[in-house]
């Protein structure tokens with residue numbers, strides 16, 4: 359870690375001439391934001407230790423008990439800075455129509471002028487860290503690099519977990535590699551323009567927030583928040599919003615998807631990617647511990663996947679991230695033992711509760727809370743407090759390599775070939791446990807029409823139903839309807855004999871009393887097992903009948919979904935797979951309204967799919 363007041367002209371690690379653009383940009387941002395110092399980061403263990411110690415000193419981090427939770431810390435955010443702020447997230451494309459109706463658009467020039475105002479002097483009294491990072495293995499054919507400037511040490515340490523932070527990225531840039539410039543400030547300078555100083559706080563942030571993206575210049579500017587998706591700019595801002603635009607222009611896909619390798623008892627391997635909206639089960643499925651004997655699920659990624667047609671006609675996928683930023687509440691030995699094992703050391707917990715012996719707790723970790731808890735706001739807490747001990751969107755930040763179920767291929771720069779793509783949401787009614795798309799176009803229709811109940815991962819009313827096409831509503835950096843057209847194009851370019859099958863799932867269907875009909879979690883292997891059997895059937899490996907048609911897609915044939923040993927009422931199984939034509943014709947009307955909102959950019963194939971759905975709903979199968 360070199361501490362300078364001016365950016366170096368020569369890279370200290372390599373002694374090679376500096377890349378003019380990178381240094382000039384760093385200098386420009388420093389001129390604008392006026393930090394007291396500029397520090398070039400290298401992602402080393404020593405750098406991490408130094409920053410952690412510094413944050414303990416300033417009260418940003420509380421060290422957890424070194425025996426119970428070695429190398430781990432608790433961060434308590436400002437109570438107002440706990441989730442992504444979609445209302446302050448902007449796509450600043452030159453043409454407003456390119457942002458589409460689901461994004462907040464601002465004209466690039468107008469946004470630049472506003473940002474120049476808020477960033478002016480915003481780092482006064484603080485250090486600006488230069489964080490060079492790679493999304494995907496450094497130098498890999500599907501990978502991309504970026505540089506984040508930030509005045510938050512919490513963000514530096516988190517970025518070094520969530521991405522690959524290394525000086526090798528500076529070398530790549532010096533050798534001519536393009537990079538995504540990403541500027542972040544918590545927006546809480548320690549000195550005013552007139553020199554008056556202001557005290558620091560453990561979690562600095564600002565009431566004024568901007569999460570701004572410039573798709574044409576591949577730039578990100580984030581102001582006012584220290585929280586995950588707003589501040590770790592490699593994640594949602596780059597790996598989804600900017601990367602989706604890169605993918606549109608270059609023929610690949612950036613998706614809000616987990617990525618797993620499933621191995622059957624016969625030793626056959628399958629790769630599955632699944633898109634669920636925020637807080638709808640990606641991390642859990644990514645780390646699934648199968649309840650069916652002989653099956654194995656290995657983790658490749660839990661939140662984002664980049665998909666690129668390979669030279670052999672398959673769709674190859676990588677996890678561009680290097681860590682997990684996962685939802686804590688609900689994570690337990692019973693629901694996700696692999697996550698619990700991952701978190702046993704070197705983890706930063708944000709907004710969970712603290713136990714008297716210096717460990718963490720959240721709702722669902724154990725059936726009963728331990729006594730003497732301190733809640734996420736730092737106040738004493740009992741079950742009668744009338745508020746959750748951990749914030750519903752409290753999170754853990756941890757290296758993927760610590761996960762006991764991580765696949766040996768998780769860092770393969772060439773990616774893994776996909777066999778199945780899954781779309782899902784959180785729906786109490788209507789949507790069956792699982793259905794297979796009739797073909798790729800139907801699969802794109804299923805992805806485009808995902809709806810889900812709002813969760814705590816973003817501001818908004820929890821429980822309200824919203825459409826979340828491709829689970830990308832808050833993350834697509836361009837017109838969503840263009841994204842559907844892009845999916846149709848990519849699918850058409852794949853070899854039909856190995857093209858992934860597309861499925862829809864819903865783990866969250868409830869009965870009239872509000873009880874989940876499906877046990878979920880480790881039992882979801884039963885659904886995966888049916889899907890990969892369908893892959894085998896499509897490839898001619900099996901010839902038995904696995905599915906029956908329904909208006910919404912192919913459903914498991916009687917007996918094809920293995921429910922042996924499950925304490926599942928046959929009526930519940932019937933309800934899980936029930937497709938009610940009356941409610942579905944209402945869904946179809948809502949889908950028509952939803953598609954209409956995208957106007958003429960909706961690909962004709964999706965209107966055809968909707969018409970076909972209506973026909974199937976009125977034709978007995």
Ligand SMILES: Nc1nc2c(ncn2[C@@H]2O[C@H](COP(=O)(O)OP(=O)(O)OP(=O)(O)O)[C@@H](O)[C@H]2O)c(=O)[nH]1
Nearest residue numbers: 636637638639640641642685687688815865878879
């Ligand atoms: N009932 C039920 N709940 C589940 C299942 N899988 C996950 N959940 C719950 O859903 C919530 C979110 O799960 P995650 O796996 O963290 O969701 P995610 O999609 O990774 O969320 P983001 O990190 O926000 O993108 C947790 O409270 C889980 O306990 C399931 O199969 N059944």
Ligand SMILES: O=C([O-])CC(=O)C(=O)O
Nearest residue numbers: 442586587594636661815
């Ligand atoms: O981005 C975040 O802040 C957390 C996350 O994974 C999501 O909301 O999908």
Ligand SMILES: [Mn+2]
Nearest residue numbers: 614636637661
């Ligand atoms: Mn996510």
